[in-house]
Amino acid sequence: MEHGDNALGEFLRARRSLLDPADFAVLDHGQRRVEGLRREELAFLAGVSTHYYARLEQGRARHPSRAVLDSLARALELGDEAKKHLHALAEDLPLVKVAARRNERVSPELLRLLDRWSDQPVAVIGRYRDVLTSTPLAQALNPGFAPGHNLLYEAFLSPAGEGFYVDWEIVAAGAVAGLRSSAGSDLADPQLKELVDELSRRSPEFRRIWARHDVQERTSGTKRYLNPLVGPLTLEYQTFRVNEAPDQTLFVFFAETGSVSEQALVLLASCAELSDANRG
CATH class of the missing domain: 1.10.260.40 (lambda repressor-like DNA-binding domains)
Structure with missing residues (x-):
């Protein structure tokens, strides 16, 4: 740090x-x-x-x-x-108001919306890249989207991280640049400092990328996954700021219409539904 x-x-x-x-x-x-x-x-x-x-x-x-x-x-x-x-x-102006990040809980209204969002991978990510909630399809797409996980830990410290993301370097650099964007000038934030210090200590790659001082909010893009259930997928994503909680970001993933990835996503959704039914 x-x-x-x-x-x-x-x-x-x-x-x-x-x-x-x-x-x-x-x-x-x-x-x-x-x-x-x-x-x-x-x-x-x-x-x-x-x-x-x-x-x-x-x-x-x-x-x-x-x-x-x-x-x-x-x-x-x-x-x-x-x-x-x-x-x-x-x-010396933080880009995010301190009062806005006191609550990392997802609102009941947004949770109800995600309960009805079954045909696309959707996740709500917090200020420090913690997964606050996600749809079953998002978790089937990427186990790192399970609530309670941290996307930076998944990218830099998970043994499966580099094999799961086809373009790992791009994903990793984007995650770090996004963290700097949300942090703004508030680099003394204790929770941010703890996160960055631990990642820097445990991951030379994180330390190298963090030192670049890249700043970029991720609003859209493409990600390529190597999913263990359905194989390779190429998905687009869009992000949306949650108005009532500006530190929270809604990620929505989707495949190109008629593509092989769309077919794979439909198959993955069936796997996610079957897994939910077995747990029930």
């Missing part, structure tokens, strides 16, 4: 290290001792003095103007969400 007293500096340093000097018109001054651009090169691209930029990274200057932040975002080639994150770090 990064030091909470210099989150802005650590973000700038991490993103600077990811830039390839070959992509920029900078003079090569011999062998490089650091990854990515040097401080003076990034400062030049952003139109600020090297001395001032160094102070930002070192935490000795903490509140640059919005104009400077916008210039740094352009130089670092940040997307809209990462740019918003940069501003939040500089302004």
